[in-house]
Amino acid sequence: MNSRKKLTTASTTAVLAAAAVIAVIRAQAGAAEATPPVVTQTVEGMNAQIKLGTYPAKILQNNAFTVTLTDQDGLPVVDSKLDVVLSMPSMLCGDAAFDLKEVSPGVYEGEMIPIMTGIWEATVTAELDGSSTTFTRKVKAER
Template sequence: MMRKFVALRLSCLLLAPFTLFGCAPQDHVGHASTAAAQQTNTPMLEELSIPLQVTLEPSPARNVQENALHITVPAEHAAKLETATVSVSLSMPNMDHGAIVFEAVKEKEGEYVAQIIPTMLGDWLATITFELDGKAMSTTYPFRVEP
């Protein structure tokens, strides 16, 4: 009886590291996939299935300074949004101090620029809204503000 108990304990001790190591890569893969998805997440106007290309200059954004948020609509979809009014609303997901709204200016067909001024360091969310024929369509673009 004692031998079986010792053998069982020994088996458990020997199998424990394999179980732990076997689970670890799956956990890390899940986190890596989430991080990769967040970094490569393309802002999308879901209502019209239009992906947007959004870039920020400088990147990371600077605090209490103008930063250019460039919004580009793919050429094959630009005509659909030709008469749209575009605005950008900035908010901090971890704060409750309201939003700051900026107008985006149409540079040329399918290209818009909003001069945004974030007012604090940290993580921000730009909500990009296209208003067309009385309907609003929005998507979000996360970014970080550093000194």
């Protein structure tokens, strides 16, 4: 009877652990799905508004990607060099890098092409006057 009780306890623990893992996965997926097409972040006094033209992004297609940079006073950050790396942290696939071009004061545009469905992470690095600031956002991609 004692071994039966241990088996029941072990089974219950395994079921609870599996339920916890499933809950975490669902919460992460739900959080990524809830990411809006426009995300605003402030890092080291620089504000970035990161906007996707289509959301969720479409795989194997050009998707507009716009970053608007302002300083702590709300003035446009001009002449910055912006690089973006698109990666999929949950997969062992390669990264896709692309540049953004300044189209008006503080507004930088480019196109991203996710190669598969899922949750991607876009890391935007803004270089200005010898220093760099990094912003990140989740991007959901689908067919």
